[in-house]
Amino acid sequence: MLQIPLWNRVLIWGVVALGVALAMPNLFYERVERHNDAVAVIEATGATTDALAEDVSLWPSVLPSSLVNLGLDLRGGAHLLAEVEVEDVYVARLDALWPELRDVLRQERETIGTIRRQDAPAGELRVQISQADGMGEAVAAARSLAEPVVSLTGVGSSTLDVRGQGDILTVTLSEAEQQATDDRTMQQSVEIVRRRVDEAGTREPTIQRQGADRILIQVPGIGSAQELKELIGTTARLTFHPVIGRTDSAEGAGSRQIILPDIEEQGVFYILEETPVVTGDDLVDSQPGFDQQNGQPNVSFRFNTHGARLFGEYTSANVGAPFAIVLDNEVISAPTIRQAITGGSGQISGNFTVESSTELAVLLRAGALPAEMTFLEERTIGPELGADSIEAGRIAAMVAFAAVLVFMIASYGLFGLFANIALIFNVALIFGVLSLIGATLTLPGIAGIVLTIGMAVDANVLVFERIREELKTARGPARAIELGYSRALSAITDANITTFIIATILFVLGSGPVRGFSVTLGIGIVTSVFTAIYVTRLLIVTWFDRARPKTIEV
């Protein structure tokens, strides 16, 4: 006979109750959102104001408060896919290696003679030695600078590849080190992008590394992708270079020299030494301020001890000479060193406004991006469009829902009603699971839910049709119900597993909205099989136990 053990009943109702409880906050989206925001603010600052307390009281803290995240297409905001030029870092690394290499090679002066750095393609460091016979010693000396690679895959290899050919010594980063460097560059870039977006104070940004060298950035509520690009796209690499001279053409840089334009004056260029004295990496703080003499906005900064020492040594040795402050390959100013700066702090004055000095200070504080970024994809969705889409999706979902409910009752009567109750629980479970895992609901995701509403009844239809058939031959309604369920099971399993395979493939290969769709589709399959097989069955069995009908009509 039809029997479901008590623990089974408890478990089924337990799961349903949990799903409904988790889904409920979404019905009061705005309230719960304000509650959550207020709680987050109080946690972060520790202070409570009346307004915050009022927001907190909008939603009882004992109830679940996780919400389904709304995707960019529903909430509006900006989306960027950036590619990090990881190779940039190799160049900087080798550049930084040069002084050390110079020192160790000089110690071997007797055997290798004088040394000269040669121009080389990006990612290579070439040194010419005057006594080619001493190449063996030169290579050994350069190798002594190599260190073991610090990464999981690169264990046992060293950081540098050193080759000597004729009188040219070539140093490159080893492959293992390049990989390890790429990895660090990406981690740093993601971290710095996150810091910059956080400084702008928007809600729930998504900042994810994608593949080997890409970062996906989604920021809801921001005005346009353009704004976002300005915020995160600036490298903000600050460097201090010795000045060799001023010129009016961008051509004609000598070996190991660079020519950079002045940020304000058109047609003014500075010839600088390529290797900087100090870089922004050694900054510990940066604040916007005002010049005490003329009241112009400026930016003050402070170096760490390493930077302070380098800066102090350089300035004391070069009093009277000009040096250039360079930001992202443009000379902000090129003052003359009046006295040694040993305190480790200084000011950048230029043609700043209050806004631009504040912005620069923020960028310097968050740190420079280790490499430049190219934007491969950018999307801006206005908030009104998102609101329209939600509204349209909501109406469509409700109409679809109502139509299916009526259709089911018209077709299967009381059993249709049971299927409908299960369907309502099904939708609640989908939202419950989405909230629980913090999934993002996109417009195609809403379509996925509507589609699930249509397809969720499939398992019930399979069972009901089977019961109808079994009623023609079986001995009594109870037996027919039992057979209907057991015999329809294999079709239900096969049909849903195949669809689930598709949802998985979509999830793995898809991105953005497609992935959002696959998540709701996948969750919908699992919950619809659960509600159709367990919940509807439990409803039917409970009804059957009470009513004990002699005949049933499906």
Next chain:
Amino acid sequence: MRLKLVPDNTSINFFKYARLTFGASIVAMVLSIAIWLMMGLNFGIDFLGGTTIRTESSQAIDVADYREALDPLNLGDISITEVFDPTFAADQHVAMIRIQAQAGAESVTPETIAAIETALLSLDPAMTFPSVESVGPKVSGELITTAMLAVGASLVAILFYIWLRFEWQFSVGAVAALVHDVILTIGVFSLLQIRFDLATIAALLTIIGYSINDTVVIFDRLRENLIKYKKRDLQEVMNISANETLSRTLMTSGTTLLALIALLILGGDVIRGFVFAITWGVIVGTYSSIYVAKNVVLMIGVKRDWTKPDSKAGTQFSNIDA
């Protein structure tokens, strides 16, 4: 009184017009491929690269004026389409402007967007730009590869799963039906020049999922009946199976279509292409599971004796719940 889409006991001979239906399917597929080759798909920026800008204005849209305003900018190929939707207000006029990928830039430059917006604002100073999307050629190339990979991987995964659970003949039949559905969908997208983008690929995969669902239910019953009626003709057993599951097939298609039509009419223009693809796929998929998948299995023939274990056919999993 119950609503019944199908009478209680049907005995429709689905093979009566087999030549006609199967022939029609083949003709439709050939036509689809021909249209596809001749007209091409209207690829969205996801696959071609480029920029789309959605404009909204309270004034009626004159595409020629828009074009005239944008012409001096020398942006290359520009397409301007007015969007109509029942959910729009009376004074809500929406257009989609698409600009080809600009040489030398991955995504669109801010100057280009600013220039376009300024040019359009001269037509209507109150015009708004609810969305601006730009995809670089590098990413769009990869997106095409990934999309084709997704469709291919799905077909292979299903081929494998059906082979595991049934017999290889069923796999071939099921996949033939899926290929039929996919090609017909591509055909209709080429014919109507509906925008084909990433969401359409998701729709294609959903169609595959829905159609296979339908086919598997019939196959499942076929497997059951092949054991029950050992002596009967394969074609007859197929007819019995299709008739027995017909009510379910139409019920499920019916409820799904109800939901989809609601979405198609009321869901807004942003996802209309996506929903249209799925709606079309549900109709074609239902047809193909009745008229294509079985016919292919019938042509190949299938093992009839399911009682003795046959080490040569199927796999150890094929009978686990039969």
